Amino acid sequence: MLSSFALLDCGFSCTSSSELRKAVDWILDQQVLLPGDWQQKLPTVSPGGWAFERANVHYPDVDDTAVALIVLAKVRPDYPDTARVNLAIERGLNWLFAMQCRNGGWGAFDKDNDKDLLTKIPFSDFGETIDPASVDVTAHVLEALGLLGYRTTHPAVAKALEFIRSEQENDGCWFGRWGVNYIYGTAAVLPALASLNMNMNQEFIRRAANWILGKQNNDGGWGESCASYMDDTQRGRGPSTASQTAWAMMSLLAVDGGTYAESLLRAEAYLKTTQTPGGTWDEPYYTGTGFPGYGIGRREIKRQRSLQQHAELSRGFMINYNLYRHYFPLMALGRLAALRGA
Numbered sequence: 347m348l349s350s351f352a353l354l355d356c357g358f359s360c361t362s363s364s365e366l367r368k369a370v371d372w373i374l375d376q377q378v379l380l381p382g383d384w385q386q387k388l389p390t391v392s393p394g395g396w397a398f399e400r401a402n403v404h405y406p407d408v409d410d411t412a413v414a415l416i417v418l419a420k421v422r423p424d425y426p427d428t429a430r431v432n433l434a435i436e437r438g439l440n441w442l443f444a445m446q447c448r449n450g451g452w453g454a455f456d457k458d459n460d461k462d463l464l465t466k467i468p469f470s471d472f473g474e475t476i477d478p479a480s481v482d483v484t485a486h487v488l489e490a491l492g493l494l495g496y497r498t499t500h501p502a503v504a505k506a507l508e509f510i511r512s513e514q515e516n517d518g519c520w521f522g523r524w525g526v527n528y529i530y531g532t533a534a535v536l537p538a539l540a541s542l543n544m545n546m547n548q549e550f551i552r553r554a555a556n557w558i559l560g561k562q563n564n565d566g567g568w569g570e571s572c573a574s575y576m577d578d579t580q581r582g583r584g585p586s587t588a589s590q591t592a593w594a595m596m597s598l599l600a601v602d603g604g605t606y607a608e609s610l611l612r613a614e615a616y617l618k619t620t621q622t623p624g625g626t627w628d629e630p631y632y633t634g635t636g637f638p639g640y641g642i643g644r645r646e647i648k649r650q651r652s653l654q655q656h657a658e659l660s661r662g663f664m665i666n667y668n669l670y671r672h673y674f675p676l677m678a679l680g681r682l683a684a685l686r687g688a
Contacts, residue, residue, distance in 0.1 A: 451479025
C-alpha cells in the first residue's frame with residue numbers, strides 16, 4: 347500500500363499506470379470482511395479494516411487501514427469502479443471510527459487495550475502485551491480523514507487532535523511508536539494536520555518543524571538511532587538514512603516548503619548522491635520498531651533503571667523494513683517536485 351502511495355506522490359494514476367491500477371485492485375481485494383478478536387469489545391461493529399500481515403483475516407490493524415484509505419481517497423477520481431471504492435471506504439471508515447480509544451487516539455490492533463496489569467505476568471517480561479493509543483497511528487488516521495473531507499469540527503477528529511496536542515514533547519517533536527523515533531512521530535503528525543487544512547503557522551506546528559530543521563545532519567540528511575528510546579539526549583540524532591531523511595522532508599513540506607527550501611535542497615542533494623545505480627538506497631540501520639523495549643508501549647514509561655534496559659535495547663525488537671528505503675524517499679521527492687510544479 348505504501349508503494350502505491352509513493353507512486354501517487356510521484357504523479358502516477360490508475361489511468362496512466364496499469365501497475366498502480368493492479369495494485370489498487372489488490373488493495374480492494376485485501377479488505378478484511380471477516381470477524382476478529384477486536385469484536386470482543388465491538389460485537390456489533392462490522393469488519394472493514396486491512397491487515398499488516400500476509401493473509402491475516404482476523405487481525406486487521408488501524409495503521410494499515412489508514413494507509414489503504416489514503417490510497418483509495420487519492421485514486422477515487424480515476425479508478426474505473428467508483429462504487430467499489432466508495433463501498434470499501436465506507437466500510438473502512440465505520441471500522442476506524444469504532445476503534446477510536448477513549449483518550450481520542452488510536453491503537454494499532456485493539457481499542458482501549460491499555461491495562462498495565464497485563465505487563466506484569468511472567469511471560470510478559472518484554473512488556474509489550476498491551477496496545478495503547480499512539481500518536482503516529484492516530485496521525486495516519488487523521489491524514490486519511492482529511493483526504494476524505496473531514497475537518498477539525500468533526501467530533502472524532504477534534505478528540506484525536508486533543509490527544510495529539512497532549513502528547514507533544516516540550517521541544518516540539520512527537521514520540522514514534524512504530525518507527526524510529528521522534529523524527530517518525532513528528533513526520534506522521536505534520537502531514538496529518540496539513541491534510542485537515544489546519545493553519546500551519548500555529549506556534550505548536552512551527553515549533554515541531556523547527557525541531558526537525560534543527561536535527562538536519564551536515565550531509566543534508568536526517569537520522570535517529572534506536573538509542574533515543576532510552577536516552578532523551580539522542581532524540582533526532584544518528585547517521586543519516588534515506589527513510590528518516592524522507593520523513594523529515596515530508597514534515598517540512600507539510601508546513602511550508604518555501605520557508606524551508608534551503609534545507610529541502612540539501613536533503614534532496616543527499617538523496618541524489620546516495621542513490622544506488624539501481625535507483626534505490628541502502629539502509630543498514632533499523633528505522634522500524636516492533637517492541638522497542640521501553641516498557642509497556644507508552645512514551646512516559648521508558649526509563650533505564652526500572653526496566654534494566656540501556657541504549658543498546660537488548661530487550662527490544664527492532665525492524666529494518668526493507669521497503670522503507672524505496673518508497674519513503676519517492677514520496678518525499680515526489681512531493682518536492684509537486685511543490686516546484688515539476
